[in-house]
Amino acid sequence: MDSRFRSVPSGYHRLNALMEMYGDLNFTVLGFSCNQFGLQAPEVNHETLNILKYVRPGAGFVPKFPVFSKVEVNGLNEERLFTYLKESLPFVNPVIGDLKKFYWSPIKVNDIRWNFEKFLITADGMPFRRYDLHCPIEKVEKDIADLL
Template sequence: MEMFGDNTFTVLGFSCNQFGLQSPEANHETLNVLKYVRPGGGFVPKFPVFGKVEVNGLNEDPLFAYLKESLPFVNPVIGDIKKLYWSPIKVSDIPWNFEKFLITADGLPFRRYDLHSPIKKVEEDILQML
């Protein structure tokens, strides 16, 4: 947001507890968790943070079902099954925290980035779209 927020661009944040149960907090606690725990250090997001959603499985949020259908995961290897809390598991699932989806101004899914995608690539793609 600091880099591109002056343009017609925004980040939307969604919390999910399906990955190792790392986000057990209630929705009203999320901003305090970000500020004081992870990442901590007084972090206050400069973008909207929505209530917790399920991004995989039978109760997946329709937005994430649409994004995953539009941009299937290129590496069908799912992480440590013991730390995944949904069923059924599909190759298009979001395998771990911090996956990103870039959406065009028209609302069309453009690109999907996994946890290990270089942030420089994300930035380059955003610049291309702007």
């Protein structure tokens, strides 16, 4: 396992490490802030980079990937990109989590379940694989390497 992943405290750091590993190739991470999961991202768009740097994950963190404006990834106002990704890559064994922490309606079986769910898209724009929050980063890394 790459040493950059051994004691990494957050998903943000893991995404930076992926950019360090593959950023010189035909690869990039795209970050989208969303407040639909436990209301964990209440900041407004112009505050996002400062929140990342000073609060979560903090300690001077600077993303090495583009971070886009806040979006809704589920429900009536979800961005079409996420509608497309969820339709293209449905869950194999869908499990709905704690509904009290979900802030959208209607709730659908293929909805994104929590922050840091990932979608891998090929260089020609085709959805390739979907990873839940608990997927080991090594699996994502292997799939990226296989595609590149």
